[in-house]
Amino acid sequence: MSQTVDRALSILPLLAEGPADLGQVADRLGVHKSTALRLLRTLHEHGMVYRQSDQRYRLGARLIALAQEAMENLDIREIAHPHLVRLNEQCGHTVHLAVYEEDEVLYIDKVESRYPVRMYSRIGKPVAITVAAVAKLLLADLAEHERRALADKLDYPMYTARSTPNPEAFLKELAKVREQGWATDLGGHEESINCVAAPIRGADGRVVAAMSVSAPNVVVTADELLTLLPLVRRTADDISGEYSGRTSAKGTV
Amino acid sequence: MSQTVDRALSILPLLAEGPADLGQVADRLGVHKSTALRLLRTLHEHGMVYRQSDQRYRLGARLIALAQEAMENLDIREIAHPHLVRLNEQCGHTVHLAVYEEDEVLYIDKVESRYPVRMYSRIGKPVAITVAAVAKLLLADLAEHERRALADKLDYPMYTARSTPNPEAFLKELAKVREQGWATDLGGHEESINCVAAPIRGADGRVVAAMSVSAPNVVVTADELLTLLPLVRRTADDISGEYSGRTSAKGTV
DNA sequence: CTGGGGCGTTGCAACTTCTGCAACGCCCAT
DNA sequence: ATGGGCGTTGCAGAAGTTGCAACGCCCCAG
Known part of the structure; x- marks a missing residue:
């Protein structure tokens, strides 16, 4: 229903497979690098993804914490x-x-x-x-x-x-x-x-x-x-x- | 950086506190109900939120599964x-x-x-x-x-x-x-x-x-x-x- | 030491997408 | 019956988002 959100959320399962860099994310999403960058940045602000020391992205800590809360509720x-x-x-x-x-x-x-x-x-x-x-x-x-x-x-x-x-x-x-x-x-x-x-x-x-x-x-x-x-x-x-x-x-x- | 995604992601911690209905989500996000609805729908499509039998939204199963993968990696x-x-x-x-x-x-x-x-x-x-x-x-x-x-x-x-x-x-x-x-x-x-x-x-x-x-x-x-x-x-x-x-x-x- | 390629980043203008509104339908309680 | 609450939809205007092109950076190769 919402293209932007849809794309952003599609990044998560992708990263669940393993760390990926900007180019890889953009390719697999089928969008321009700059678009992928902005999406990743937003995800990052919310702690959903984390940027490793080698600049690649991983799923973030808040995701794990959220899931934890979800189950405890x-x-x-x-x-x-x-x-x-x-x-x-x-x-x-x-x-x-x-x-x-x-x-x-x-x-x-x-x-x-x-x-x-x-x-x-x-x-x-x-x-x-x-x-x-x-x-x-x-x-x-x-x-x-x-x-x-x-x-x-x-x-x-x-x-x-x-x-x-x-x-x-x-x-x-x-x-x-x-x-x-x-x-x-x-x-x-x-x-x-x-x-x-x-x-x-x-x-x-x-x-x-x-x-x-x-x-x-x-x-x-x-x-x-x-x-x-x-x-x-x-x-x-x-x-x-x-x-x-x-x-x-x-x-x- | 991306307003739409930002709003959508803001819903998750909100739901982590407990189930909420459309109106509550819209209020706490400071957006119109219809906007909240579309965001929730997108989250739903990705399994990040789940709609209970009483129509209220909860965090979804895929979120939990994703977090699991994140840790196993x-x-x-x-x-x-x-x-x-x-x-x-x-x-x-x-x-x-x-x-x-x-x-x-x-x-x-x-x-x-x-x-x-x-x-x-x-x-x-x-x-x-x-x-x-x-x-x-x-x-x-x-x-x-x-x-x-x-x-x-x-x-x-x-x-x-x-x-x-x-x-x-x-x-x-x-x-x-x-x-x-x-x-x-x-x-x-x-x-x-x-x-x-x-x-x-x-x-x-x-x-x-x-x-x-x-x-x-x-x-x-x-x-x-x-x-x-x-x-x-x-x-x-x-x-x-x-x-x-x-x-x-x-x-x- | 220098040049080239790869990669992430930014500003911008065009445009697609999203937003809020108002109206509708539905259900429940009065 | 009837009013209020709630979720849902179509639409036009507004706004955010997109892809491009260019830049800066770093690293490796010549």
Whole structure:
């Protein structure tokens, strides 16, 4: 809608790939160097980009701080956190909390496993949307046509042999998840890692977030992990209850 | 430099305070509603803001994802991380890594204490610049006139009775830190928490990051914590060495 | 030592884009 | 019903933004 802002914002993902100098930015934006310079200057004034000692631009500190604040303001996160910690204390495994927002699912909280073998993941990182158990739950709650539209739009990277291969398989999986009210990821993202997940619902019954417990094969088998399902679901329901209670007219997410 | 972009970016910190509707955004920006709407729309297209179910705007998911990428691209972070983990294994306390950038110091990595009592802090959060041990180290390395200028510009909140009260005290502390090559924060931020910190230097000797070990009084006394200083300094030096070696012509931060 | 190329920067005039207005439609509460 | 609040749209004037060309700078090559 606004050309100037549009261009300026396009610079950010570009810099996320790595530092770039003025010429590179101008080229990739398809604008004159002087234009790129002015945009970068404005971004710089707001701390969104930073100029390294070699004159190249990087993403700036304020961007990071802003994102931090953004996450700290999420009400579900606040409510869920103590429950996640308690669950971690009970089972010892890695616990995640994720939300869906405009075609992306991302982790907004995490409690690390107490076992020495830990899985890689990071708060703020978009999750593997086609395979993650939490993603399945969040997407399964969308209206039918939205699921269809999204499923067709996605890529289906074959992380492992068990990854969801195509839109049809994905929609089928979503239907199943929707039906049963919980989800799993058994080696679909990383060969040796399994997850069980449960949905967190708002007062209106819509899924507002999802939580999961993940553990590598070397610690517990998939079957053993599945025995935790009742506990995970109970925790999710507790969070749902508290969230619905406290949330009066506040927005989702 | 660019009015439109400037206005658009001003919306972000505003939304970081909490969700806001169109009218509020327009008011605080001092522009017409229709203008604010167009700016918000552009931000929305880029995923920087998100529209909640109650129509109010929040910061968006892409912002969080971008910030995540920004941090993952920091080379010092990559190099330092395993060292921080090892240090944590040796002493058990919380370990932080921080960098300075344009009048701000922020944590870019953290390894949690293994003791039950943990301190609050969060990656991406700007640190209490006038009292934190890592901040002292990073600022102490600036040129004299920069230190002066910055010191005068800062606020000096009295978190505790031992907080740095004013520019003079701060500059004096920086001089001392610069001299001795390490820093402490003994209850200057939170009454019961102490830190010891050491600088990480690039090939040219400039301080590029700082790391610290923090622990509450209830776990170890300040004196006991200070006995860790040699270990902390050695770790920082190891990181410096590795960073200087690997870094050929790359930028700071 | 000198010349050339690369890169960031600036002033300017033309023009594209953005702005604020006013009016409309919508929903909720009175 | 009806008024107020809020988001949304089309439009013409105003204003900001654009690309150009030229400059200065630094570094490398001749």
